[in-house]
Amino acid sequence: MTEGRLLIGNRRYSSWSLRGWLPVRLARLDVEEVVIPFAPAGAASPVKGRTPSDLVPYLEHRDARVWESLAICEYCAEQAPGLWPEDRAARAHARSIAAEMHAGFRALRASMPMNLGRDTPVVVTPACRADIDRVETIWREARAAHGGPFLFGATFGNADAMYAPVVARFLGYRPDLGADALAYCDAVRAHRLVADWYDAAAAEPAEWILDKYEAI
Numbered sequence: 001m002t003e004g005r006l007l008i009g010n011r012r013y014s015s016w017s018l019r020g021w022l023p024v025r026l027a028r029l030d031v032e033e034v035v036i037p038f039a040p041a042g043a044a045s046p047v048k049g050r051t052p053s054d055l056v057p058y059l060e061h062r063d064a065r066v067w068e069s070l071a072i073c074e075y076c077a078e079q080a081p082g083l084w085p086e087d088r089a090a091r092a093h094a095r096s097i098a099a100e101m102h103a104g105f106r107a108l109r110a111s112m113p114m115n116l117g118r119d120t121p122v123v124v125t126p127a128c129r130a131d132i133d134r135v136e137t138i139w140r141e142a143r144a145a146h147g148g149p150f151l152f153g154a155t156f157g158n159a160d161a162m163y164a165p166v167v168a169r170f171l172g173y174r175p176d177l178g179a180d181a182l183a184y185c186d187a188v189r190a191h192r193l194v195a196d197w198y199d200a201a202a203a204e205p206a207e208w209i210l211d212k213y214e215a216i
Helices: 014-026 069-079 090-101 106-111 126-146 158-173 177-188 192-202
Strands: 004-008 033-034 058-061 064-067
Touching: 004 014, 014 058, 014 158, 014 192, 058 069, 058 158, 058 177, 064 069, 069 090, 069 158, 090 126, 090 158, 106 126, 106 158, 126 158, 126 177, 158 177
Parallel strands: 004 033
Antiparallel strands: 004 058, 058 064
């Protein structure tokens, strides 16, 4: 019997679900995964009433109820402290860039919604380009300070989980990126858990593919 459950949306589209799922799996929490497919345009949300915020991801583990991806990262780090860097200053850096991802980059999100089935370039608006440039700076500074291949060294952690959907966007929409950003994208895409997520997304039923996301 599992110790709880994790509610997520379609793996093809749900960037926030990916951000919640990765730390749960990194922390090896024994929870059941429940996928709630997104609704077509005009239909009622199937998540409504099933989570405290009416959004995914949502984690129930033992007697804890956790929603919001960043809160799930923090909860999982209590079970597996290595998800944040051990060094105090590095840990502060990791939390800062994770929070920046959680709260910002609206132009990037609007221009490049996550779609793991996409492999087509997009016209990049000036606002989106500014977001991309900031992401590249965040990645470059963290990797330079801690040696890579991930943001804080050799181990994939919570900060990487928060930026994994950005990697998916960059791989699908192919904006111009510097060599360091491309190397980081390759490292994240090759991680075993990210690869598992992509494989599961590819196996989702065809009826879960939605025109409102594919038309962008």
